[in-house]
Amino acid sequence: MTPRLRLGMVGGGQGAFIGAVHRLAARMDDEYELVAAAPSSNAERAKASGDELRLAPERVYTDYREMARAEAARGDGIEVVAIVVPNHLHCDVACAFLEAGIHVICDKPLTTNLADGEKLLALASAKRCLFALTHNYSGYPLVRAARELVASGAIGDLRIVQVEYAQDWLAQPLEHGDNRQAAWRTDPALAGPAGCLGDIGSHAAHLAEFVSGQTPSQISAELTTFVPGRRLDDHVQVQLRYASGARGMLWASQVACGEENGLRLRLYGSRGALRWQQEQPNELWFSELGQAARRLTRGMPWLPGAAAAATRIPAGHPEGFIEAFAQLYRDFAADVRRHQRGENVDRLSVPGLADGVRSLAFIDAALRSHRLASAWVALQN
Structure with missing residues (x-):
């Protein structure tokens, strides 16, 4: 045992x-x-x-x-x-x-x-x-399915990346009350120089990269603070340019009234498109040019390998946030055991330090772009 x-x-x-x-x-x-x-x-x-x-x-x-x-x-x-x-x-x-x-x-x-x-x-x-970073949305089976569909060429050449993460929990200055989460997440001494950008914008950026398989080469960013007296950004818009020729937009906001946890990704290629949103994580919409959109669900027999391996229960039984988070723990345990057996673990099964450094490079470039009146800034490789 x-x-x-x-x-x-x-x-x-x-x-x-x-x-x-x-x-x-x-x-x-x-x-x-x-x-x-x-x-x-x-x-x-x-x-x-x-x-x-x-x-x-x-x-x-x-x-x-x-x-x-x-x-x-x-x-x-x-x-x-x-x-x-x-x-x-x-x-x-x-x-x-x-x-x-x-x-x-x-x-x-x-x-x-x-x-x-x-x-x-x-x-x-x-x-x-070994070092794992909990970009936990990459643990959802249908996010992994979307990644494999893109890699297989199912939507053709990638043209457009649209990713957004919208919440409303910081629409009021909760940091001035007794909300400890709001207090540290809006304090530059504790959260760092990026507020909404670092807190949820980093999740959106990683999700887009994880599924598309591409990292932006240049970005143009505008950071906004809507709540008076707040010390960090609470709303972010970033335009994306990719070396492949693809273009995109990232929007993240924690002051979007009516939004709970609206993480959504849309990818458009030369032959089709994919749509996924975190609040309905067991559905992936796949559109092929000239055909009706297909609703793909978690647990279906068509699921590719990585997605099927991340599915715990039969189709029709919902899985969610905790299961996706647990998938990273399960995958990392397998990596650690391989390492302990002396096997080479040159690529983790989960997001790791390289992903984290790329995310920090994205945040750094967005901050620089904002300071330069949203000028286009190259990401460090």
């Missing part, structure tokens, strides 16, 4: 949304066991979270550096750590565990700046550690 991977977590204590999501995702396929955590730097809150998670008291930490050292020294120490802290801490926390030889699962964006992302890329390579 293959033992579960021993998992640790930094952040994600009581009241943290994304920490609970990670724990559910890790448990779904029974590949991990949470055995240690640094849920808070506050001793009382850390203990309360540790008790709630039923962790041994000696493996509940208030300092991630101490956790990395102590767990690396144990014979039964953690093999993988999940980093679910605010953006400004990602680099330092990840460095501590990579230095200890521990594989990493980290929330996006990878860091708050491109230089730190490149630093992590070099360190993980030097320490021969």
Whole structure:
């Protein structure tokens, strides 16, 4: 019997949304066991979270550096750590565990700046550690199906990329009240220089790249802050140019009233088109030129390999956000086990550091373009 991977977590204590999501995702396929955590730097809150998670008291930490050292020294120490802290801490926390030889699962964006992302890329390579980045929308079966359809030439040569991510939860200045999520996500000291752009625009950019197989070569961006007194952008529009000749548009907003979690992707080629949206994730619309649009659903026997492998239950039974998140955990577990057997893992099954660095390059270019009155800016390769 293959033992579960021993998992640790930094952040994600009581009241943290994304920490609970990670724990559910890790448990779904029974590949991990949470055995240690640094849920808070506050001793009382850390203990309360540790008790709630039923962790041994000696493996509940208030300092991630101490956790990395102590767990690396144990014979039964953690093999993988999940980093679910605010953006400004990602680099330092990840460095501590990579230095200890521990594989990493980290929330996006990878860091708050491109230089730190490149630093992590070099360190993980030097320490021969694997690193997964939770661009979790790539875990949906029909997103993977769309990717394979594009790669197979089903829509012909790519011409147009339209991706949007619209929410309304920051339409009011919640950061001035007691909403901790709003407070740190709109604070440049914690979130970095990009607000909506880094928070959800990075998801949209990765989704478009993941499915289309192409990265923009140039972008023109305008960042807007609609809520008075807010210190970071809450609305973003980015025009996209691709080396292939394709063109596109990315729109992300957290002040679009009436929108809940409107992540949508449309790809148009010379022979057809694909449409997918996260709020109806079990449907993919495929249009071939001159024919009626076809509604493709998760669980159908036609699904290509990667999409079929990501499907857990029969057609007609909905799968959603947690299952997609869990798919990244399951795929990463397989990568870690291959690595532990001495096999070469030169390409992860999930988004990783290279994806994170490209995302940071996109954010950096968008910020530069905005400062230059939306001038076209080349993305760093």
